[in-house]
Amino acid sequence: MKVKTTVNGQVYERETVPYKTLLHFIREEIGLTGTKEGCAAGECGACTVILNGKPVNSCLVLAVEANDAVIETVEGEGAGNELSDLQAAFERHHATQCGFCTPGMLMSIRDLLRRHPKPTVEQIKAGIEGNFCRCTGYVQVIEAVLDATGQSAKKGELKHVS
Ligand code: FES
Ligand code: FES
Structure with missing residues (x-):
């Protein structure tokens, strides 16, 4: 078919x-x-x-x-060899190690950013809750999303994220 x-x-x-x-x-x-x-x-x-x-x-x-x-x-994501803002933020924050989870993570975040262009930490956590990362963890990912949207974490805000 x-x-x-x-x-x-x-x-x-x-x-x-x-x-x-x-x-x-x-x-x-x-x-x-x-x-x-x-x-x-x-x-x-x-x-x-x-x-x-x-x-x-x-x-x-x-x-x-x-x-x-x-x-x-x-x-x-991105155009040709140019990284998207989100991919570039992932690179800056070392939000990927083996990279296996990254394609799926980026798609979940792309969807999140359409719904919440300036997401809070809680919204980012909810947006990636279905994406498992076995090596980098989630702090760098959240930092990258905040950075890509012109924000940064408040002091201690990511303390309990692993
Ligand atoms: S490969 Fe589809 S959810 Fe794991
Ligand atoms: S970067 Fe290796 S599983 Fe996420």
């Missing part, structure tokens, strides 16, 4: 099988491998993409369900 989607503004039409997940469709059929597979069970958020304006775990969505959908993946 054929699935037609618009990913990062480009239209793709690909033949696929009914049981293929959107995650595997994006990686294998479209060839965009920024989106990662961690748990494949909706637990880690590494596979987060924005589907018709909402962040989803693409490991839990079938490709056929995304027919005619508009999808955003991490490859849509």
